[in-house]
Amino acid sequence: MSVQKPSIPQGTRDFGPAVVARRTYIFGVIRRVFEKFGYAPLETPTLENLSVLTGKYGEEGDQLLFKVLNSGNFLKKQKGDVIKEQVTADDLLAGAKAVLPKIAEKGLRYDLTVPFARYVVMNRGTLVFPFKRYQIQPVWRADRPQRGRYREFYQCDADVVGTDSLLCEAEIVLMMSEVLTSLGLTDHTIKINHRRVLGAFYQALGGEGTEVDLFTAIDKLDKIGREGVGKELAERGFSAEATEKLFDLLGVAGSFDEKLDRLLAAFVTAGVEPDGADGYQGLQDLRRVLEYLRGFGFEKWDNLEFDVTLARGLSYYTGCIFEIKINNVNMGSVSGGGRYDNLTGAFGLPGVSGVGFSFGVDRLYDCLEELSLFPEAVAATTRCLIANFDAESETAVLPVLRRLRAAGVATELYPESTKLAKQFKYADGKGIPYLLLQGSEERAAGQFKLKTLATGQEQTLTLDEVLTELAG
Amino acid sequence: MSVQKPSIPQGTRDFGPAVVARRTYIFGVIRRVFEKFGYAPLETPTLENLSVLTGKYGEEGDQLLFKVLNSGNFLKKQKGDVIKEQVTADDLLAGAKAVLPKIAEKGLRYDLTVPFARYVVMNRGTLVFPFKRYQIQPVWRADRPQRGRYREFYQCDADVVGTDSLLCEAEIVLMMSEVLTSLGLTDHTIKINHRRVLGAFYQALGGEGTEVDLFTAIDKLDKIGREGVGKELAERGFSAEATEKLFDLLGVAGSFDEKLDRLLAAFVTAGVEPDGADGYQGLQDLRRVLEYLRGFGFEKWDNLEFDVTLARGLSYYTGCIFEIKINNVNMGSVSGGGRYDNLTGAFGLPGVSGVGFSFGVDRLYDCLEELSLFPEAVAATTRCLIANFDAESETAVLPVLRRLRAAGVATELYPESTKLAKQFKYADGKGIPYLLLQGSEERAAGQFKLKTLATGQEQTLTLDEVLTELAG
Numbered sequence: 001m002s003v004q005k006p007s008i009p010q011g012t013r014d015f016g017p018a019v020v021a022r023r024t025y026i027f028g029v030i031r032r033v034f035e036k037f038g039y040a041p042l043e044t045p046t047l048e049n050l051s052v053l054t055g056k057y058g059e060e061g062d063q064l065l066f067k068v069l070n071s072g073n074f075l076k077k078q079k080g081d082v083i084k085e086q087v088t089a090d091d092l093l094a095g096a097k098a099v100l101p102k103i104a105e106k107g108l109r110y111d112l113t114v115p116f117a118r119y120v121v122m123n124r125g126t127l128v129f130p131f132k133r134y135q136i137q138p139v140w141r142a143d144r145p146q147r148g149r150y151r152e153f154y155q156c157d158a159d160v161v162g163t164d165s166l167l168c169e170a171e172i173v174l175m176m177s178e179v180l181t182s183l184g185l186t187d188h189t190i191k192i193n194h195r196r197v198l199g200a201f202y203q204a205l206g207g208e209g210t211e212v213d214l215f216t217a218i219d220k221l222d223k224i225g226r227e228g229v230g231k232e233l234a235e236r237g238f239s240a241e242a243t244e245k246l247f248d249l250l251g252v253a254g255s256f257d258e259k260l261d262r263l264l265a266a267f268v269t270a271g272v273e274p275d276g277a278d279g280y281q282g283l284q285d286l287r288r289v290l291e292y293l294r295g296f297g298f299e300k301w302d303n304l305e306f307d308v309t310l311a312r313g314l315s316y317y318t319g320c321i322f323e324i325k326i327n328n329v330n331m332g333s334v335s336g337g338g339r340y341d342n343l344t345g346a347f348g349l350p351g352v353s354g355v356g357f358s359f360g361v362d363r364l365y366d367c368l369e370e371l372s373l374f375p376e377a378v379a380a381t382t383r384c385l386i387a388n389f390d391a392e393s394e395t396a397v398l399p400v401l402r403r404l405r406a407a408g409v410a411t412e413l414y415p416e417s418t419k420l421a422k423q424f425k426y427a428d429g430k431g432i433p434y435l436l437l438q439g440s441e442e443r444a445a446g447q448f449k450l451k452t453l454a455t456g457q458e459q460t461l462t463l464d465e466v467l468t469e470l471a472g
Numbered sequence: 473m474s475v476q477k478p479s480i481p482q483g484t485r486d487f488g489p490a491v492v493a494r495r496t497y498i499f500g501v502i503r504r505v506f507e508k509f510g511y512a513p514l515e516t517p518t519l520e521n522l523s524v525l526t527g528k529y530g531e532e533g534d535q536l537l538f539k540v541l542n543s544g545n546f547l548k549k550q551k552g553d554v555i556k557e558q559v560t561a562d563d564l565l566a567g568a569k570a571v572l573p574k575i576a577e578k579g580l581r582y583d584l585t586v587p588f589a590r591y592v593v594m595n596r597g598t599l600v601f602p603f604k605r606y607q608i609q610p611v612w613r614a615d616r617p618q619r620g621r622y623r624e625f626y627q628c629d630a631d632v633v634g635t636d637s638l639l640c641e642a643e644i645v646l647m648m649s650e651v652l653t654s655l656g657l658t659d660h661t662i663k664i665n666h667r668r669v670l671g672a673f674y675q676a677l678g679g680e681g682t683e684v685d686l687f688t689a690i691d692k693l694d695k696i697g698r699e700g701v702g703k704e705l706a707e708r709g710f711s712a713e714a715t716e717k718l719f720d721l722l723g724v725a726g727s728f729d730e731k732l733d734r735l736l737a738a739f740v741t742a743g744v745e746p747d748g749a750d751g752y753q754g755l756q757d758l759r760r761v762l763e764y765l766r767g768f769g770f771e772k773w774d775n776l777e778f779d780v781t782l783a784r785g786l787s788y789y790t791g792c793i794f795e796i797k798i799n800n801v802n803m804g805s806v807s808g809g810g811r812y813d814n815l816t817g818a819f820g821l822p823g824v825s826g827v828g829f830s831f832g833v834d835r836l837y838d839c840l841e842e843l844s845l846f847p848e849a850v851a852a853t854t855r856c857l858i859a860n861f862d863a864e865s866e867t868a869v870l871p872v873l874r875r876l877r878a879a880g881v882a883t884e885l886y887p888e889s890t891k892l893a894k895q896f897k898y899a900d901g902k903g904i905p906y907l908l909l910q911g912s913e914e915r916a917a918g919q920f921k922l923k924t925l926a927t928g929q930e931q932t933l934t935l936d937e938v939l940t941e942l943a944g
Contacts, residue, residue, distance in 0.1 A: 429600030
């Protein structure tokens, strides 16, 4: 083995003890809320068959899938054929596309939604519907790494499938609110909209251009402003009149209730048709969600906004859509989701309605860090370090060490009899708050010195007193 | 998207809610013990550079690494060269070995030890030594899947590097003992041996054959018996006399202390030399571990065995070695580990001594299941389902639902007003223990019916009484 300078792949990260502790704290808050609302944990494999993943994330997504080489001699794998009948020089010249299916059958999980849909279909015979699951696992994307964008990162999803009850949407608002409040992220806005409301906008404009172009333009409103959106719409074949009508609709103001009323009036005026994927149904759904929230006694109305400009990635959403913005941090949305009607269709189980949402843990982490919201207790690992003076003292403190641990106090004995300064440095570097010392003098008196490292305060205590102090 | 029958790759698994809950329970027990002993969590990326992984696990290990294709057009990747100058038809005919380095630079984590060594070397400037870390993450091996052997499975490792104090070995015994006891696996044997004791055996035999052959043969003792080992040793050039001497040594009996004394005498008789990698040091180390354990007040001596036939995969172990066997289940070892002197050497940091061990979660799971040791509470997710009679009752129970959740009781309202039988079936299928009902009659009286599903028992209670019953 030659000596090498080790490194990790671009876009991946090591998480040291302090960071893991903080991430575990975030996961814990999310998990508790999910479980309190009846969502149960699911874990799917990191490796999925490429046949399951490919074609589910659009062409760009297919490019971003990490593909895993067939094991063994990957060039020889298939049914004993000789090499040149599998991957030929012509294949090679044709490029990766021709070669890929022959050498890679598996890929890394790209999100948690497709594996969830696959799981539901594979287990439809035994699952109890509505099926409520949450899933907290890493995903991988071969994206160009940049600040805040990683190739390996965690998602925290909660979805319920098998019911179209809008109770689920209302509970998603409650869950979002509780997670953010529990984390101390009180200055947030939960944005809600409905896919059919956007569809009604398209109708109201008179059917110019395409729906997708309209939504894509709306989605950019907070980035490129009215002028930019107007320009883009013009390029896409929307008339100036239609664009003006759009801005009227997008400009609807007032409380949640008022916006619902005003849009309803506007739809009637604009002649939006009351059938098919109609906007009236969208407004009705939103009103029902609102009623559920009132029934729950929801109080954080300032944090909930019916945002008609919210469009999101609209590939599979068909009903309510959600997004969360933390207002006092300059950061994209930390959560999003929505209702879909045909997630499992690609795997042969059509017509299963569901709704779900996802937290981005890396962004939540950055928000908590920027706002100094991590509780201090989260960082602490070992609570007490027992100093190691010499062989005799080492032997004498072993039962003490045992007793502290038995009381649930994370405790270490420095493993070597060495300079006290070195042991202090160890405690300091590891963020251990207490140092317990028993020199020969204290030992003779059956006592201990307990030093609080942050303040330098020293107390002389009996073991029982030490236990009370540390286990409290 | 064409409809397809979905599947998951061979050797991988989906973990549904009940299984995740049980696995989480095992991880939780292990994590708590690790942390109580001052081990701090580390997480490393799933993707590692192949340059880090290759050559660390032997030739067989290299074969079993999952390799990830370079992203983008993997055939065109390197420095803009044209395809045929990179992967040529000749390469292709030469097979996977010639092509691989050109199309795959990354692989999946194969164990937690090499990434740990890499992390220590990359962060040596900022880490505080001795560095105690634990790591609970999945690993991947392209092994042929079979019963109990998966291609994706979790390891739970704890290691300390930067000290050769035998306190660490003693604490490993304590941690092993506490984890097993906490899980209820009381009928276990923690086996301990020392690499240098085995080295002394080799010396005592007179230097015939090779050390590796000797250890390999000893390792098979419980599989192929004395006769098999004797035959194998004869084939490897060991004389009958040497083999007999070996069985005398391996047959050493008595308590831990007695074995130490008897081996010491045997080494002297056999003329084992007191220098280099000598067996006397091995015996001394084991005696010191024993003293530490006595100092701790360790009591489970029946569960600790100095097993001179324990050899383990000896590639990098240099000191004490460990293994755990659950005696009342037919299963291989559930944990193993040992001391190593040069784990970080391959990455340019020689001479860092460390010791660590690992739990196999899949095997622990199977043991707990076979012995019915999972606590019942582990399986439960949602504690209470509120029945949904009609729109009116639904609205009426929303504040109740909120209050139960606020009290920390995981509660669901069935999301649709439907037949009660269907709602019962839902609760039953999900293992929800309580059903809460409020028909119009109960509503008028301000009361609830709480049904315990396992017994069918029904109580009529006020909301406060329900809360006391469920939150208790």
